Amino acid sequence: xxxxxxxxxxxxxxxxxxxxxxxxxxxxxxxxxxxxxxxxxxxxxxxxxxxxxxxxxxxxxxxxxxxxxxxxxxxxxxxxxxxxxxxxxxxxxxxxxxxxxxxxxxxxxxxxxxxxxxxxxxxxxxxxxxxxxxxxxxxxxxxxxxxxxxxxxxxxxxxxxxxxxxxxxxxxxxxxxxxxxxxxxxxxxxxxxxxxxxxxxxxxxxxxxxxxxxxxxxxxxxxxxxxxxxxxxxxxxxxxxxxxxxxxxxxxxxxxxxxxxxxxxxxxxxxxxxxxxxxxxxxxxxxxxxxxxxxxxxxxxxxxxxxxxxxxxxxxxxxxxxxxxxxxxxxxxxxxxxxxxxxxxxxxxxxxxxxxxxxxxxxxxxxxxxxxxxxxxxxxxxxxxxxxxxx
Numbered sequence: 001x002x003x004x005x006x007x008x009x010x011x012x013x014x015x016x017x018x019x020x021x022x023x024x025x026x027x028x029x030x031x032x033x034x035x036x037x038x039x040x041x042x043x044x045x046x047x048x049x050x051x052x053x054x055x056x057x058x059x060x061x062x063x064x065x066x067x068x069x070x071x072x073x074x075x076x077x078x079x080x081x082x083x084x085x086x087x088x089x090x091x092x093x094x095x096x097x098x099x100x101x102x103x104x105x106x107x108x109x110x111x112x113x114x115x116x117x118x119x120x121x122x123x124x125x126x127x128x129x130x131x132x133x134x135x136x137x138x139x140x141x142x143x144x145x146x147x148x149x150x151x152x153x154x155x156x157x158x159x160x161x162x163x164x165x166x167x168x169x170x171x172x173x174x175x176x177x178x179x180x181x182x183x184x185x186x187x188x189x190x191x192x193x194x195x196x197x198x199x200x201x202x203x204x205x206x207x208x209x210x211x212x213x214x215x216x217x218x219x220x221x222x223x224x225x226x227x228x229x230x231x232x233x234x235x236x237x238x239x240x241x242x243x244x245x246x247x248x249x250x251x252x253x254x255x256x257x258x259x260x261x262x263x264x265x266x267x268x269x270x271x272x273x274x275x276x277x278x279x280x281x282x283x284x285x286x287x288x289x290x291x292x293x294x295x296x297x298x299x300x301x302x303x304x305x306x307x308x309x310x311x312x313x314x315x316x317x318x319x320x321x322x323x324x325x326x327x328x329x330x331x332x333x334x335x336x337x338x339x340x341x342x343x344x345x346x347x348x349x350x351x352x353x354x355x356x357x358x359x360x361x362x363x364x365x366x367x368x369x370x371x372x373x374x375x376x377x378x379x380x381x382x383x384x385x386x387x388x389x390x391x
Contacts, residue, residue, distance in 0.1 A: 006040040009362060010106035012123075014046040017115030018203045018224060026337040027112035029344075033354045034110075039362070042106045046113070054105070108365050109134040110358075111334055116198050116225075119334045120146035133369035135361045136311040137333040144307050145333040148197050148229055151307060155328040158306050160299060162328050163318065164188060165231035167197070170222050181214060184230050191233040194218055196225035207233060234327065236318040238263070239286055241300035242335070242346035243313045244357070245364055253304045256346035258293045260286035282342060284349045288319065296326055303331060311364050314343045 011034075013027030014020055031041050045053045109132055111123060121143035127134045137145065144150050152162045166184055173180050184192070194217040196204040204224035206217035221228040242256035260283040286293060300315035307313075314335035318327040335343035347357050 004040065006038060007108060007362065007366075008040045008042055008104075008106040009034060010042045010044050010109045012044050012046065012109055012111045012113055014048070015113045015115065015118040015123075016046065016048060016050045017113065017118045018199060019113075019115035019118070020048060022336060022338070023113045023115075023118070025339075026114070026341070029337050029339055029341075029354075030110060030112050030358060034358050035355050038359065044109075046118075104132075107133065108362055108369075110362065110365075111136060112337055114334055114336070115203070116146070119332075120198060131373075133365045135365045137309050137313065138368075141308045141310060141313075142333050145309070145313065145331045146198050147227075148195060148330055149227065151331055152328065154306055155303060158302065160303065160328050161325055163232045163234055165229045168218070168228050168230065170226040170228075173218060173222070177215070180218075181211070184214065185211065188230065188232050193229075193231045193233055194221050195229045195231060196221045197227040197229055198225045234318055235321045236327070237286070237288065237321065238329075239288075239296055239317040239319055239326075240342045240346065241297060241315045241317065242343045242350070243300055243304040243309065243315055244347065244352075244360065245309070245311055247360065247363060247367070253301055253309070254350075254352075255297045255301045255304075256350040257284060258286040258288065258296050259284045259342050259346050259349075260288070261342070282340070282345065284342075284345055292319065292324060292326070299326055299328070303328060307331060309333065310368060311361055312343070314346075 011027050011031050013023045015023055017023070027043070031043065034041055042054065047053065109127060111118065111134060113119060113123065117123065119142060121139040124134065124137070124139045124142050128139060136142070144154065149165075149167050152165070155162055164187070166187060168180050190211075191207055191209045192214075194206045194208055194214070199205075204221045206213070206220055208214050208217045218228065218230075238261040240259045240261060244254040244256075246252070246254055262281040262283065288296075296317055296319070299317065303315050304313055309331070312333075312335065314332040316329040316331070318329050319325075320327065332343075335341065337344055344354050344357060348354060352360070
């Protein structure tokens with residue numbers, strides 16, 4: 001039996017991602033603000049080799065060091081991808097999912113992870129297979145939201161503006177580099193942004209002003225993904241809006257006030273977000289007219305639904321100077337939860353405190369899992385098989 005009535009929350013952090021270090025900061029904040037009267041925290045760190053380690057300590061958070069310190073001696077490996085397809089002992093198999101008394105190690109997972117193999121549906125698929133409730137978007141929304149190209153295509157299908165862009169696959173660029181450059185110059189004008197299709201935190205992004213800078217920017221982006229976007233740079237104001245699924249059925253998602261990001265770097269770079277404390281000015285609410293703010297909030301709510309989001313997402317928009325046109329930039333299905341992150345700040349400015357937000361998200365995760373557990377997984381013609389309610 002459980003030692004208490006508290007919900008055991010596994011806070012998942014780290015991961016095999018270029019955003020590993022950012023995740024450590026998010027996890028530290030989530031752990032700090034989870035209501036101790038309601039929740040028992042079980043930290044699970046994923047190291048850069050992909051091993052899932054359970055222990056009582058969060059990795060030391062550091063953006064200055066390339067390596068993350070090893071976990072303490074009281075940790076043990078809960079899961080590693082290397083086990084897939086290999087025989088494991090009964091003891092190992094049991095330790096992965098349940099404690100000695102048969103109860104699960106935890107009741108719900110809170111993924112405080114970012115980037116590829118964490119936020120792109122990969123992790124969510126693993127948790128679905130394991131039958132474990134988890135916070136945030138499901139497999140489909142996570143995958144679509146992570147891929148900047150796919151999410152933009154769906155936005156355009158809904159008549160939402162996106163900046164003009166081209167997609168380049170790595171194999172084609174290696175075979176026809178001059179043709180790719182010609183395509184870019186014929187269809188777009190400088191400056192442009194070169195972006196990996198599947199990264200966050202501005203990792204791998206370069207602003208290119210001349211042809212001489214283009215190839216190195218493309219090479220840099222291909223270090224992080226096999227598909228990249230080359231996107232027309234607009235003269236814009238950067239807007240961010242937090243969206244949150246309602247606990248009430250059939251109710252539209254909650255959208256926050258609009259925030260504005262004023263980067264002091266060339267653009268809102270990784271360094272501006274996480275390294276340079278003066279890298280950007282965050283303005284909440286954004287200094288824009290009310291009618292524009294309301295339009296931005298409607299678009300954010302629309303995108304949350306178009307992309308089949310659940311739980312939470314942060315929607316990033318561009319407001320073009322001079323025309324006041326609103327463009328979709330990207331959606332983040334696991335937004336940052338660091339002390340300076342916009343998502344919790346926006347929700348707080350909209351009347352939902354950090355601890356209340358975390359509780360809301362965990363309730364949503366448990367509710368979704370309960371609803372999905374009612375689905376029938378076996379089919380034998382006309383005979384109805386009762387769903388497995390023990391998951």
